[in-house]
Amino acid sequence: MAEKDTPMTDAGGTQTLDGEAQAWLMRLTSGDATAADAQALKAWCGRSPAHARAFAEANLLWDRLEKVARLPAVAPGAGRVASHRGLPSRRWFLGGAIAASVAGAGYLVARPPMDLWPSPQEFAADYRTRTAERREIAMGDGVTVELNTRSSLNVSPKTTERQIELIAGEAAISVSPRQIGALTVRAAGGLVHATDAQFNLRCDAGRSVVTCHRGTLAVDYAGRTVDLGAGRQLAYADGVVGAPVPVDPAVVMAWRDGQLVFRQMPLAEVVDEVNRYRNGRIVLMNEALGRRPVDARIPIDRVDDLIALVREAYGAKVTSLPGAIVVLS
Incomplete structure (x- = not known):
């Protein structure tokens, strides 16, 4: 039987294809995405034209948000110990598998919008x-x-x-x-x-x-x-x-001690740095605000302290969106 382009139902209730597509993006941006996720996404997009279209439209939302967010700019826990090992065969196999998934899905581009998930080279x-x-x-x-x-x-x-x-x-x-x-x-x-x-x-x-x-x-x-x-x-x-x-x-190198230290750094650059340590994205919409200098020391396990700092110190408006997206304006 052909699959209908209708919302799917599971134990949690009814969910639209748009919602499922956004859930895929959330999985990809969680920091825990794997090659198996890339293969599963390829299969999901291939279930029907509506599935592929839903993911493409969700991806476009990220693309548009990225264009709006781009402003002029210049540049938790203890680590795990691992022994050196060379894995060229695994690297090439895994890279090829992910690249095939990317090509098969058609919409999972090698350079993801806003760098929200790793490239195939990083996965491998x-x-x-x-x-x-x-x-x-x-x-x-x-x-x-x-x-x-x-x-x-x-x-x-x-x-x-x-x-x-x-x-x-x-x-x-x-x-x-x-x-x-x-x-x-x-x-x-x-x-x-x-x-x-x-x-x-x-x-x-x-x-x-x-x-x-x-x-x-x-x-x-x-x-x-x-x-x-x-x-x-x-x-x-x-x-x-x-x-x-x-x-x-x-x-x-303060990151090695679990700290981010900023000395008279423009807020736009501070936001870019903090975004590396959190899921989702902080989006700065005010170019003048982005030029404000920042002196701060922020623990890496509390990087969202920056949001409160910008709101209280600069009077910025904070808007929280799904997927850990925070807009500062």
């Missing part, structure tokens, strides 16, 4: 953290990596030079003198080389930011090599390497 990574999760990876030979929230990392097979790739997100990396050979970290087309150093690497939307906490780094990008010493930071993107600037590494 050797290591990946979910929302508000931190994970420590003991690689051996004096190398440790701590992944921040919503981050993904690949580890290359051991050679004369250990290599890892930060696909997306943020990592604090420590290389001790005990390590045999240099460590090379790939990120967004660049290479960071370290032999005895501690540093923070952030990679978002093709832009990488390297902060040296201890020792000296060599950063290769677009045919240039730049040395980076302790207490200095540089960014690279679009074929351009920025000049090193002084920073306080303790502020940059």
Whole structure:
């Protein structure tokens, strides 16, 4: 019997296709989505044209919200310890399965609206953290990596030079003198080389930011090599390497202690940072408000404290929507 384009009924009562489509988006944005979820979504969209259309329309709502939300901007718990393991076959298999699901569904694009769920490359990574999760990876030979929230990392097979790739997100990396050979970290087309150093690497939307906490780094990008010493930071993107600037590494790496520290940072940038640590999205609708400087220290396990801060300190209007969407205006 052909399936009718009518609401489905379960133990919880009647639910429209639109509601089911929104529930799929909520699952994808929960931080717990898996490759099995991608396959299940493909099957759900294939049940009828109405199912596929409902998901497409729900996805369009996110797209429209993203366009409205974009403003000009410049840039919980203890971690789990895991041993180094190389999984190239699993990575390629899983990546292929998700990519096939993406293509089959037709609407689950590789770059999701507002980055609300991981890309296929992130799903297939050797290591990946979910929302508000931190994970420590003991690689051996004096190398440790701590992944921040919503981050993904690949580890290359051991050679004369250990290599890892930060696909997306943020990592604090420590290389001790005990390590045999240099460590090379790939990120967004660049290479960071370290032999005895501690540093923070952030990679978002093709832009990488390297902060040296201890020792000296060599950063290769677009045919240039730049040395980076302790207490200095540089960014690279679009074929351009920025000049090193002084920073306080303790502020940059405060996430390792479960804190977000902001010093005279525009509110728009603060909102972008906080969004990395929560499900859903905080959407800033007021461009003038987004330029207001913020000095704050916010615990990662209470990032929604920012919402109350903006309402009380700046008189912003707060509108809460389904799916942990909060609009500030």
